Amino acid sequence: MSDRLDDLERRIDELRAGVRKAMRARDGATARVLRAELRTAERAWDALVSGEQPRARPEQPRLVTVREQVHQGLRLLGATAQPRLVVAVSEAFFGGTIRSNQLTSLRRDEERSFRSAPHGRPYYLCAALTDRLSPARGLLALSAWPLDRRVVGPLSPRVDFLTCAIAVARQKSEDERAARLLVRMARNIPGATDRTLGPPDPDRVIEAARAELAVHADRDTRDRAELAQRAATQLDDVARLFGAATLSTIKKEYIS
Structure with a gap:
């Protein structure tokens, strides 16, 4: 679990830095993609810390850009x-x-x-x-x-x-x-x-x-x-x- 948390935390840090970089460059398209990935990584981190398994939501399929x-x-x-x-x-x-x-x-x-x-x-x-x-x-x-x-x-x-x-x-x-x-x-x-x-x-x-x-x-x-x-x-x-x-x-x- 510790290794998985470390990986997720590194990925979250990378994504946050990427969002900031995209926003500075006024690259809205990249920022939106990275923010969506960031939200997914943060939900996975929350689920891992709480011991819960992420639940699939068939009524809310992933938005295809x-x-x-x-x-x-x-x-x-x-x-x-x-x-x-x-x-x-x-x-x-x-x-x-x-x-x-x-x-x-x-x-x-x-x-x-x-x-x-x-x-x-x-x-x-x-x-x-x-x-x-x-x-x-x-x-x-x-x-x-x-x-x-x-x-x-x-x-x-x-x-x-x-x-x-x-x-x-x-x-x-x-x-x-x-x-x-x-x-x-x-x-x-x-x-x-x-x-x-x-x-x-x-x-x-x-x-x-x-x-x-x-x-x-x-x-x-x-x-x-x-x-x-x-x-x-x-x-x-x-x-x-x-x-x-x-x-x-x-x-x-x-x-x-």
Whole structure:
């Protein structure tokens, strides 16, 4: 018990220091996450001291943050995606409650968090990078992915859409939202539907998407490998995740 108490007390001290640091840096997103962890650690400390076992509260499930919901959606998709697709996946497969407008400032919050404490989180929600190594407008990625999955060449948006469609078709769900999402995606893949009003066959969607991927994959892989090499050699840690500043961005910051 003594060792466990010591571990908890050290963790509580670390979390309190982390909250103070995040607040000084005006990083509200990180502060909220750390405060939630701090409350959990303090409850565990209280339970250990009193000899009580923490009670599960099924009527009060753990709150999944917007950040976590976006992470779930991107992990399922496995490729860069637009916010509205991430929202749809979150709703269809995870019971998500996020809205597209909540993602507007999320990437900026992630960048501020990374700048204040580099690599302080297991993952970051970051930007896909264009051929100019600038952030791609409206495309989200995960920092845990290798660079060649986070850069986008001319064919990458289509390749990533097909990759996402395959990921969605592989999921087993009775939720009507999942079926509607697959219908919408299948309509944009030649041969994925039989033109009836019923839901598309997931296996047929996967087959059609793979057939088109075979056409684009080699060229897209070469383009991405080249971009990833440029990003690795030309960008610092921050820019590799969130993109290099463009001339318009620099001008805007200078004026403001």
